[in-house]
Amino acid sequence: MILSPVSEAHLDRAFAALADPVRRAIIARLSRGAATVNELAEPFEISKQAVSKHIQVLELAGLVSRTRDAQRRPVHLEAARLEAMTAWIDRYRLAAEQRFRSLDAVLERTTQPAIQADATTPITDKEQQS
Amino acid sequence: MILSPVSEAHLDRAFAALADPVRRAIIARLSRGAATVNELAEPFEISKQAVSKHIQVLELAGLVSRTRDAQRRPVHLEAARLEAMTAWIDRYRLAAEQRFRSLDAVLERTTQPAIQADATTPITDKEQQS
DNA sequence: CGTTTAATCAACGTATTAGTTGATCAAGGA
DNA sequence: TCCTTGATCAACTAATACGTTGATTAAACG
Numbered sequence: 001m002i003l004s005p006v007s008e009a010h011l012d013r014a015f016a017a018l019a020d021p022v023r024r025a026i027i028a029r030l031s032r033g034a035a036t037v038n039e040l041a042e043p044f045e046i047s048k049q050a051v052s053k054h055i056q057v058l059e060l061a062g063l064v065s066r067t068r069d070a071q072r073r074p075v076h077l078e079a080a081r082l083e084a085m086t087a088w089i090d091r092y093r094l095a096a097e098q099r100f101r102s103l104d105a106v107l108e109r110t111t112q113p114a115i116q117a118d119a120t121t122p123i124t125d126k127e128q129q130s
Numbered sequence: 131m132i133l134s135p136v137s138e139a140h141l142d143r144a145f146a147a148l149a150d151p152v153r154r155a156i157i158a159r160l161s162r163g164a165a166t167v168n169e170l171a172e173p174f175e176i177s178k179q180a181v182s183k184h185i186q187v188l189e190l191a192g193l194v195s196r197t198r199d200a201q202r203r204p205v206h207l208e209a210a211r212l213e214a215m216t217a218w219i220d221r222y223r224l225a226a227e228q229r230f231r232s233l234d235a236v237l238e239r240t241t242q243p244a245i246q247a248d249a250t251t252p253i254t255d256k257e258q259q260s
Numbered sequence: 261c262g263t264t265t266a267a268t269c270a271a272c273g274t275a276t277t278a279g280t281t282g283a284t285c286a287a288g289g290a
Numbered sequence: 291t292c293c294t295t296g297a298t299c300a301a302c303t304a305a306t307a308c309g310t311t312g313a314t315t316a317a318a319c320g
Contacts, residue, residue, distance in 0.1 A: 008151050008154075011148075011149075011151075011154065012149055012150070012151060013149075014149075015145050015146070015148040015149035016145070016146065016149035016277095018141075018145040018219075019141075019142055019143075019144075019145035019146035019149055020142065020277095020278085021138050021141075021142060022278095024138075024141065024218075027222055028222055030222075030226070031221075031222035031223070031225040031226045031229070032225065032229070033229065036296075036297090037296070037297060037298095038295090038296065038297085046278090046279070046280090047279075047280070047281085048296090048297075049279085049280080049281085049297085049298075049299090050278070050279055050280080052297065052298065053277095053278075053279085053298095054278090056298095057277095070287060070288070070296090071286065071287045071288070071295065071296050071297075072287095072295095072296065072297085073296080073297070073298095077222070077226045079223050079226045079227050079230070082219050082222070082223040082226075083223060085219055086216045086219050086220060086223070088154075089148075089212050089215055089216050090216060091161075092157055092158055092160075092161035092207070092212070093161070093209050093212040093213060093216070095161040095162065096160070096161040096207045096209045096212075097209050099161070099162070099163065100209070146307095150307095150308085152308095166266075166267090167266070167267060167268095168265090168266065168267085176308090176309070176310090177309075177310070177311085178266090178267075179267085179268075179269090179309085179310080179311085180308070180309055180310080182267065182268065183268095183307095183308075183309085184308090186268090187307095200266090200317060200318070201265065201266050201267075201316065201317040201318070202265095202266065202267085202317095203266080203267070203268095
């Protein structure tokens with residue numbers, strides 16, 4: 001699976017886009033299939049124009065795209081951008097968890113030296129990357 | 131692995147927190163280990179106060195925590211909240227990809243336009259975006 | 261004590277955001 | 291053609307976000 005590099009500006013917009021409950025609800029809805037602006041606006045109390053703006057925000061973030069069907073403009077989810085977000089998060093989450101497990105091993109070894117029979121866990125060094 | 135439920139407000143704050151390149155850089159740095167405000171501020175051109183505010187934003191989002199060590203207040207990454215974010219995204223990303231694969235299968239199966247049983251998924255479209 | 265170091269608080273300017281209402285455009289259908 | 295439908299544009303307001311500088315707290319050190 002090839003993941004195209006996403007610029008910092010793209011990440012800015014993607015994370016900002018999901019920082020709104022209305023937009024997250026739109027994403028959730030679109031995961032079940034494409035929908036028009038009217039359909040997407042229906043569950044909300046806010047105006048249709050406001051929903052249209054939310055969709056523009058999502059589109060600028062690369063999270064959705066639009067096609068044309070007569071006077072309707074169905075909105076589609078772009079899973080690739082969602083994947084780019086999880087890829088960013090996981091990169092650092094997994095590094096931190098790995099580091100945490102290594103630290104755990106060290107603590108266990110130093111506080112109870114007698115019980116320690118397994119020394120296969122790497123202790124030091126792990127850094128680098130931008 | 132038990133994932134504690136995260137409120138909508140928490141997701142709001144967590145996604146908003148990552149929608150800033152400075153804060154993402156802080157997260158990246160913390161994935162390699164805890165750091166003080168001064169250490170975190172060093173790579174940036176902005177004032178230390180501004181970095182302090184960024185850390186507060188991350189803390190309010192549950193993405194970092196702070197302990198106390200004399201007059202230093204080391205900042206630690208909270209991987210659990212990062213995981214909650216990927217869990218949210220993956221829920222809908224995987225659903226969409228699943229749906230997409232099913233649609234693919236349908237298209238492959240019916241090279242000739244057979245009876246359309248499900249009208250919720252438009253077939254004639256073409257994705258593209260910058 | 262007084263000083264240094266680490267960090268936050270307070271007040272402020274500016275930019276961006278989310279919402280509103282009213283007008284407009286664009287594609288069908290009568 | 292005129293009318294309806296789907297959606298966007300334009301202008302405006304209120305609230306929030308990001309950065310600044312200057313003052314302040316709090317612990318450690320001499």
